[in-house]
Structure formats: C-alpha cells, structure tokens
Amino acid sequence: MPAVEHPTAPPTLRQRRRAVATQEIVEAAERHVVEHGPAALSLRAVARSLGMSVQALYHYFPNRDALVTVLITQAYDDLADAVQSAADTVPDDPAVPRFVIAAEGYRSWAIARPELFQLLYGTPLRDYAAPSEGPTTRAMRRMSAVFRRVLFDGFTEAQLAAADTRTLSSPLRAHLEALPPDGAPALPAPATVLMLSGWGHMHGLVVLEVFGHTSFMGDHQAEIFHMAMRDLLTDIHRRIPAR
Amino acid sequence: MPAVEHPTAPPTLRQRRRAVATQEIVEAAERHVVEHGPAALSLRAVARSLGMSVQALYHYFPNRDALVTVLITQAYDDLADAVQSAADTVPDDPAVPRFVIAAEGYRSWAIARPELFQLLYGTPLRDYAAPSEGPTTRAMRRMSAVFRRVLFDGFTEAQLAAADTRTLSSPLRAHLEALPPDGAPALPAPATVLMLSGWGHMHGLVVLEVFGHTSFMGDHQAEIFHMAMRDLLTDIHRRIPAR
DNA sequence: AGTTTTTTCTGACAGTGTCAGTTTTTACGA
DNA sequence: TCGTAAAAACTGACACTGTCAGAAAAAACT
Numbered sequence: 001m002p003a004v005e006h007p008t009a010p011p012t013l014r015q016r017r018r019a020v021a022t023q024e025i026v027e028a029a030e031r032h033v034v035e036h037g038p039a040a041l042s043l044r045a046v047a048r049s050l051g052m053s054v055q056a057l058y059h060y061f062p063n064r065d066a067l068v069t070v071l072i073t074q075a076y077d078d079l080a081d082a083v084q085s086a087a088d089t090v091p092d093d094p095a096v097p098r099f100v101i102a103a104e105g106y107r108s109w110a111i112a113r114p115e116l117f118q119l120l121y122g123t124p125l126r127d128y129a130a131p132s133e134g135p136t137t138r139a140m141r142r143m144s145a146v147f148r149r150v151l152f153d154g155f156t157e158a159q160l161a162a163a164d165t166r167t168l169s170s171p172l173r174a175h176l177e178a179l180p181p182d183g184a185p186a187l188p189a190p191a192t193v194l195m196l197s198g199w200g201h202m203h204g205l206v207v208l209e210v211f212g213h214t215s216f217m218g219d220h221q222a223e224i225f226h227m228a229m230r231d232l233l234t235d236i237h238r239r240i241p242a243r
Numbered sequence: 244m245p246a247v248e249h250p251t252a253p254p255t256l257r258q259r260r261r262a263v264a265t266q267e268i269v270e271a272a273e274r275h276v277v278e279h280g281p282a283a284l285s286l287r288a289v290a291r292s293l294g295m296s297v298q299a300l301y302h303y304f305p306n307r308d309a310l311v312t313v314l315i316t317q318a319y320d321d322l323a324d325a326v327q328s329a330a331d332t333v334p335d336d337p338a339v340p341r342f343v344i345a346a347e348g349y350r351s352w353a354i355a356r357p358e359l360f361q362l363l364y365g366t367p368l369r370d371y372a373a374p375s376e377g378p379t380t381r382a383m384r385r386m387s388a389v390f391r392r393v394l395f396d397g398f399t400e401a402q403l404a405a406a407d408t409r410t411l412s413s414p415l416r417a418h419l420e421a422l423p424p425d426g427a428p429a430l431p432a433p434a435t436v437l438m439l440s441g442w443g444h445m446h447g448l449v450v451l452e453v454f455g456h457t458s459f460m461g462d463h464q465a466e467i468f469h470m471a472m473r474d475l476l477t478d479i480h481r482r483i484p485a486r
Numbered sequence: 487a488g489t490t491t492t493t494t495c496t497g498a499c500a501g502t503g504t505c506a507g508t509t510t511t512t513a514c515g516a
Numbered sequence: 517t518c519g520t521a522a523a524a525a526c527t528g529a530c531a532c533t534g535t536c537a538g539a540a541a542a543a544a545c546t
Contacts, residue, residue, distance in 0.1 A: 017512095018523090038366060039282070042502065054503085056525055064503065121454060122366030123281060140456075166470050172463045179459065196457070197448065197471040204447020205440070211364060213383075214439070216422065220415045227409050228440040235478040257492075257544065264493095285533065297534085299494055307534065 022060050024050065026070050030116075033071060038119040041068065068119075075116040076139035080146075082109040087146050096230075099150040103229045107206045107222075114210050121207060144195075148187060151195055151233070155240055161188035163240045168193065194236050201232050265303050267293060269313055273359075276314060281362040284311065311362075318359040319382035323389075325352040330389050339473075342393040346445045346472045350465075353449045360453050364446075387438075391430060394438055394476070398483055404431035406483045411436065437479050444475050 029046050036045075043064055047054045061067045086105025087098055110117040152160055168176075168189055176189035187195070205228060208214045209221050217224065272289045279288075286307055290297045304310045329348025330341055353360040395403055411419075411432055419432035430438070448471060451457045452464050460467065 021524095043504090044502070053526060055505095055527085058504080059524055118366040121450070121456070123361045123454075166473060168470075169463075169466055172466055175461055175463055193467055193470065196460070196467060197444075197474065200448035200451055200471065201440075201444040202447070203451060204445070205443035207364070207450055208443055208446060211366075213364070217439070218418055220412075220418055223412055223415055224436055224439060227411075227436060228443065230409060231440065231478070231482070235474070239474070255544090260543095261492090286535090287533070296495060298496085298536095301535080302493060 018060070025057060025060055025067070026074065029067055030071055030074070033119060034113065034115050037115050038122065043067070071116075072119055073135045073139070075113075075120055076136050078116075079106070079109050079120065080139040080142040082106070083143050084146050087150050097150070097233055098153065099147070099233050100226065100229045102146060102150045103202045103232075104222075104226065106202060107209075107225055110206045110210050117206075117210050121203075122211070145184065147199065148184070148195060151198065151236065152187075152191060152240075156243065157185070157188060159240050159243060160191040163188070163190035163194060191240075194239060198232055198236055202229065261303070268300060268303055268310070269317065272310055273314055273317070276362060277356065277358050280358050281365065286310070314359075315362055316378045316382070318356075318363055319379050321359075322349070322352050322363070323382040323385040325349070326386050327389050330393050340393070340476055341396065342390070342476050343469065343472045345389060345393045346475075347465075347469065349445060350449045350452075350468055353453050357453050360449075364450060365454070388427065390442065391427070391438060394441065394479065395430075395434060395483075399486065400428070400431060402483050402486060403434040406431070406433035406437060434483075437482060441475055441479055445472065 025046065028049050029041065032046055032049065033041050041064075043057055044054050046067075047057050057067075061070075083102050083105045086108075087102040089101060091098065091101055173189045176192045177186060179186065179192070205225055209217075209225075214221060268289065271292050272284065275289055275292065276284050284307075286300055287297050289310075290300050300310075304313075326345050326348045329351075330345040332344060334341065334344055416432045419435045420429060422429065422435070448468055452468075457464060
C-alpha cells in the first residue's frame with residue numbers, strides 16, 4: 001500500500017526506485033501499444049517484456065485501467081506539446097497562417113502515432129471508464145488555449161463577442177459564458193461555438209484519415225487537409241466583423 | 244462447408260433454416276454489442292444467450308471477424324438508410340436545407356446507437372481487419388451519393404467544376420477525376436474536395452460528441468451541431484460561383 | 487429405410503485480467 | 517551490525533476469451 005507520507009517531503013530511496021520502476025512499466029506498455037495497437041495491450045505481455053511476473057505490476061498499478069489511464073494522460077500531453085510547439089514554430093512560408101500550422105501539427109502527431117491516437121479518440125477499451133475530471137482535461141484545456149490563440153489572434157474581444165454565428169439560444173449562451181475559463185478571460189459565446197465547430201472539422205478529417213476511412217484518397221490527404229484548414233480559417237474569420 | 248449450389252436456384256429447406264439461424268445469431272450479437280459495447284462482444288456470450296454451444300456458431304461463421312463484418316455491414320447500411328430517409332423527408336421548416344436534415348439524421352443515428360457507431364468508426368477490434376472492398380464501401384457510396392445530392396442540389400456541373408477551393412495540384416486533380424463514379428457522373432474535383440471537407444466536419448462533431456469529448460457542452464450539442472451544419476452549407480455554397 | 491450431409495456436442499490449448507497466500511528482497515532504526 | 521518491518525516479487529488458481537480436433541446426434545435427400 002504505497003501511501004505518500006508528505007507531499008513536500010523529499011523522496012526517499014524507495015520512492016525513487018518505485019518511480020523509475022513505474023516509468024519503465026509505462027514505457028514498456030506504450031511500446032506495446034504502439035507495436036500492437038491499444039486493444040492488444042496485455043499486462044502479461046508487458047510483464048514478460050520486462051522480465052517480471054504479472055503480479056509485480058499489480059504493486060505499481062491497481063489494475064489495467066490505471067495503467068491505461070497513465071498512457072492516455074501521457075499521450076494527451078504529448079499531443080498538446082506537439083500542437084503547442086507547432087503553433088510556436090516560425091513558419092517557413094509566412095503566408096501560411098499559424099492556425100494551419102497548429103492543425104497540421106495535430107494531424108502529423110496522429111499520423112505518426114496512430115495507435116496512440118486511437119487510444120485517445122477511439123472506442124473506449126473494454127470496461128474502461130475514463131476518469132471524468134483528470135489530467136486529460138488539463139491537456140485538453142492546453143490545446144484549447146493554443147487553438148484559441150492561433151484562431152482568434154488579432155481580434156478584439158468586442159469583435160469576437162459580435163461574431164455572427166446564427167443567434168444563440170439564451171440558455172446556450174448562458175451555459176457557454178459559465179464554462180470554467182482556461183487561463184485567459186472567458187471567450188465570448190459566439191467565438192466558443194465557432195471554435196468548437198472548427199475543432200470538430202479538424203478532428204473529423206484527422207479521424208477519418210487515421211482510422212482508414214479516406215484511404216481512397218491515396219497520398220493526397222495532406223494537401224486536402226491543408227486546403228480544408230485554410231478554408232476553415234477563412235470561413236471563421238469571415239464570421240467575425242471587421243473592427 | 245456451405246457451398247452455394249447455384250446462385251439462381253430456389254433456396255432449399257436447409258438453406259432457409261441456415262439463413263434464419265444465421266439471422267438469429269446476428270441479432271443476438273447485435274443485441275450484445277448494443278448492451279455491452281463492441282469491445283465486449285464475445286462469441287461465447289452470444290452462444291449462451293441463444294442456448295447453444297460455442298462450436299455451433301463456428302458452422303455459421305468461420306471466426307469472430309466474420310460475424311463482426313456482418314454486424315458492421317448491417318450497421319453501415321442502417322446508417323445509410325437513416326441518412327437517406329432523412330434527406331427524403333419533407334422538412335417541417337422549409338427554411339432548413341435538406342443537407343442539414345440529412346446531417347442531423349447522421350447525428351441522430353449515432354446518438355441513438357453509440358455502440359454501433361463505435362463499431363463503425365471507433366478503434367478497429369483486436370486483430371480485426373476490415374475487408375477492403377466489401378459491402379461497407381457500398382453503403383459508404385450510398386451515403387456519399389445522398390450527401391452529394393443535398394449538398395450540391397441546384398448547381399450545374401460547370402459551376403461545380405469552377406468551385407473555388409484553392410488551386411488543386413494536378414496529381415490530386417487527376418486522382419480525384421479517376422475515382423470510381425458512385426452511380427451518377429463523376430463529381431468535378433473541386434467539388435469532391437469540398438464534400439470531403441464537409442464530411443469530415445460533420446463526422447468530427449458527431450465523433451466528438453458520441454465519444455464523450457464534448458460532454459462539457461451539456462445538452463446544447465444539438466443546437467451547436469445545427470448551427471455548424473448550416474454554416475458549413477453556407478460556406479460551401481459560397482465557394483461555388485453563381486451561375 | 488438407409489445414407490449422406492449438416493449440425494451440435496465434448497474436450498482441449500493458449501491466451502487474458504485479477505484475487506490469495508507465500509516467499510524473497512530491501513531499506514530503515516535500534 | 518543486526519533484527520524488523522515493509523515493500524516487492526513469486527506461485528497457484530479462477531473465470532473468462534477465441535479457436536482447433538474429433539466424436540456424436542440430428543436432419544434432410546435418395
């Protein structure tokens with residue numbers, strides 16, 4: 001029963017050992033997911049690849065779900081990192097908006113690690129229940145903040161508040177303005193709707209591609225995605241009134 | 244080894260019995276997926292609920308994948324039916340475009356049967372490889388045809404050919420025009436790109452919702468989806484030159 | 487009615503997650 | 517330094533999964 005003595009106490013030798021062992025397990029599990037897909041993740045296989053018994057794992061994770069949760073959390077953070085660093089990259093072509101770069105960072109991460117992307121956005125694993133308010137929402141907020149920045153950069157809050165999506169119902173507007181702020185001051189309700197829609201657009205194209213539903217497009221998916229994201233940005237900006 | 248004697252021969256008693264038995268199995272399996280999710284689909288459980296042994300199933304399906312394939316095919320057809328009938332419905336409000344109705348049919352089907360939707364668009368089952376050219380592509384084409392109709396209704400082919408997405412690379416254009424036609428004459432390349440982008444947009448919003456990634460929106464998802472689809476249609480039409 | 491085909495059964499193997507109980511290893515305090 | 521207590525590893529087992537072989541039962545066709 002590993003109980004944390006005191007949050008601020010320096011880690012003892014045992015705790016450090018435990019930490020590295022835990023990390024080793026997680027890394028082996030991730031390797032396994034990347035090689036064989038999320039559905040084939042097996043505690044026994046992980047243990048085998050580490051040269052230990054299955055039961056040993058149970059001293060680091062209460063059950064398989066806990067291990068999966070760590071994997072999901074790490075992957076989510078990794079994805080958020082990729083998007084963030086893409087958004088902060090100085091673009092080769094200054095004509096390509098930062099949002100498009102960020103979106104391509106999202107896609108590239110997914111293409112490069114399809115199994116991890118499946119772990120994040122595919123069918124929940126058998127009997128796996130994601131923790132509702134966990135570190136995944138933290139990574140989600142981080143990505144959200146990045147996209148918000150590259151999507152609405154250069155617009156004042158007054159402009160965003162006047163963004164012309166169709167009129168929102170007042171309960172929806174109230175619900176949106178009451179959402180917990182992700183760091184910055186709350187986004188105006190119309191802008192939130194535009195952003196969610198854009199998120200769905202980007203995510204949908206990536207999902208279709210990663211899950212193999214657009215294989216008939218051959219190797220032109222990058223080009224189509226690029227165009228779609230440019231158009232997406234244009235269309236969203238068209239809905240925000242000029243100053 | 245059930246060999247079909249002659250495709251046009253009337254079904255014998257045995258064949259009919261076999262057909263109903265197969266159907267019963269499929270229905271039980273579908274019930275199981277709906278109740279416990281696609282990942283928990285178990286041949287033994289299906290056999291148990293039918294009061295038969297596991298091995299009996301193996302005389303109707305060579306393995307679990309074959310059964311899953313039938314489920315996927317049926318679900319895909321069912322989804323296509325839902326979209327088609329939605330598109331053919333006379334709308335209550337004539338101001339709502341048919342495309343929006345069809346998209347809402349897509350979403351409604353997914354919301355009502357989340358497990359089947361997961362089966363179609365979630366993580367592929369463990370070691371399950373979808374047949375590349377099968378009945379699923381047929382249903383896909385059907386949906387594609389419906390969306391093409393409601394998306395581009397009222398536009399001439401010349402208009403569609405001149406649709407202003409950014410200039411397509413010539414290999415992409417060639418690839419698109421060489422795609423197998425889905426019944427009607429081939430869609431001009433720019434229109435295909437617009438449609439694929441729109442498909443991703445619609446699908447992405449539904450996927451995010453069904454897989455629980457937009458639960459923070461509460462019960463306002465229908466409204467947001469409706470607005471997003473209207474805007475999507477507007478934006479696509481804006482890219483098609485007026486006659 | 488007899489024969490053949492189809493269907494169903496029992497038994498088994500290798501794999502999975504997880505629980506209990508036992509043994510070894512390891513770090514810490516007297 | 518050594519005993520002690522805690523942590524970490526082990527072995528064994530249970531219920532579950534998909535799938536293969538071979539035997540037994542059932543049903544249909546000649």
